[in-house]
Amino acid sequence: MDSLGNLESLKGHTILVVEDNDFQRSVALQVLQSLGIKDIHQAADGLQALKVLEQFGKVDVVICDLDMPGMDGIQFLGELAKNKLAGAVIVASAMEASLIRTVEDLVQEHGLKLLGTLAKPLAKKKLQDLLGRFTDLETEESTSFPQDAKAPWTVKELDDALSRKEFTLYHQPKVSMATGELEATEVLCRWQHPEHGLVMPDSFIPLMEESGQIEALTEQVIEKALVALCDFKTKGMTTKIGINLSAITLNDTSMPDRLFKQLSALKLSPELLMLEITESSLIDQPAKSLETLARLKMKGFMLSIDDFGTGYSSMKQLNRIPFSELKIDRSFVDGASEDKTRKAIIDANIGLAHTLGMRVVAEGVEQVADWHLLNELGCDIVQGYFVARPMPISELSDWLSDWQQRFEQLNDSQQSACE
Template sequence: MQLENQPLSLQLDAILVVDDSTVQRAHTVGLCRELGVGVIYEAGNGVEALEMLVQLPIPPNVLVIDLEMPGMDGVELIQQLAQRSVHVPLIVASSRESALISSVETMVQALGMQVLAALQKPLNLPQLAAALQRYGRSQAARPSRKEATFGVEELRTALEANGIVPYYQPKVDVRTGVIKGVEALARWPQADGSMIPPDRFIPMAEQHGLIHALTMQIAEQACGQIARWNKHGLRLSVAINLSPILLDSTNFVGEAAELLEHHALGADQVVWEITESSVVANLGAALGILARLRLKGFGLSIDDYGTGFSSMQQLARIPFTELKIDRSFVNGAAERHHLRVILQSALDMANRLSLITVAEGVETVEDWKLLQDFGCTLGQGYLIAKPMPGDELPIWLRKHTQHLRALREGRLHDKSDGLS
């Protein structure tokens, strides 16, 4: 954490503080000065802020916005910024209840804007420093080269050449820190060393009839990797994402079983992850395929639990073995009461149903400790490890064995000390 009177090493030129309270605004400005921010603008309301943004000689890198203001409140100001395509990272601040602040944070994200922090007032130095450091990290993480452009033919060629590969993100026992399994995540490496993320090519694969080939290619490579780890005494399970489109395929169950036979794997080493909205379109066919997968011994995981509207209904009618809680209910739960309540309720229910529970998006020790207290089975996230190629995982295990005790006892200080 940054110490007082030490400037932050950020690509930060200016900040605009929007708050109708003169006292609170002066307090925030003072904190910014302590953190070494050179140019600090002040606005007493939303209308004034919008007028300033088109006139300022140095545009602000970050806006600190109070929510409760007369005239144009902070929510309306944020909506106006989105309508005018002013996508400046935001710090939302309010003295109102945390549930309201969290709701506004979700709204900002839904509008496609970046929110660095959603904080209760009065602000303090560590909170503001952490938020501005997130801005610095986001700027440093921006790729220097242009994003790769591609079409369906390039994707088809990549599939024919086995150019889509799985990266593996460890899933570890929350009580012990010991690795129990991995999730296989599709990646498309480029010749220049860049990587096309799955959210760019998977929708295209689904739209153009390539998702079956993509899924089976990832599954084939993942099962081969699990078999190689087995031979070296590292027995793990692998979770593979299953597109809802394949829940209409009459051949899929047979193909999945053939993969096990080819690689001499037990069905308990493969878990198919299904998003909770996947089976709505063709319920009869989907339930038949999922039931047959369970009959053959495969695990079934309900992915992104809590993000849709049919979670309870899906749990009641599908033979899931695992419940995977979406990162939006995990990340920051230690600091937000309503998230803690939802998280604990989901874990309690899953435990009563004898389901394995997996928490996604674990990034802080505080959230890790909370998962331990709530009886979560497995954790996955950057506190533990980033996704990696299969041949790097044994190296990662040897290198980070010494961290397992610290992780188990919750003694890691932040994600930079973790197993990534």
């Protein structure tokens, strides 16, 4: 669903604007009204906002300033999180970018859903895009369950789902910035539950890792991914597929042999499989993980370091593991076109990766301005909602046709801007 479709769904939701400047607050209210949103509340500082919430109850989205008298925005966000008074937050502030980045991290550490940040005065298009993300969050949460709650499934239910092969793959495209071609897809696991519909992985993966079922799930994911690779090959496509490997899988040093035999039997090259590894997955049993990764690389598989920069030992991992691809985490990418620090981090990471002979993937690209920035900085591959959401493999063909037209328009607009 695009941002306009999401916005249509948002019109029945409640918004609270917390802003001490009367003019800025008035502008925000007018912009929201122009987007067709009717249930809007307002407050001049954090204390007043808490009184509004006490009167009207939890709201869907809070648009919050930071520097306010009485209770400032930072204090208010803490109260908002503690009392679970909002579905999501947009930070609106004219403060310096470094402070806003700290607040963004703070919001997420509090467990609040952050839709994004806005400069002031509020721009209608940017606000529309951020509000459009709220319905996406609602859709995800309707098929997910709180991580701090008791697991909604039992081990037996997951065993039954495995035996019935109810887990399915969604493909998120990764495209070349230079040509727009579909370079690869990252496969993301979903559970097609017979009663609850499509269930997101955050509600079943932790229990499967705890129970040891993750190995059986990984085997099914690999089997389905290989079927997809065969389908691509039949259509004359050289599209790669990326699969996330858990720490438990990396501890299995016999896995490289099994995987190589599976691909050989299907006459598929190991280079078509990109195995994505997060830094945290290398901490469990480092010796076994390194052995598994070295043997995978030796057999020709591609290795990708996922969520680069979010761990504490990124440079060490680059030095010790022969990665083919570096994925820059979405926390650095989203909004980088408006943030000099994020731009500098991305620029440095691209330069580092290219010097080490790796290709660079930017995750979480959602805005055209960020696309143009990444192109300017020499990023190789892009992945994110701006390009495509995850989808069943049956929808890839239609998406690709639409995307090629969009890519030509992107090129035309960028060339016009340079003339």
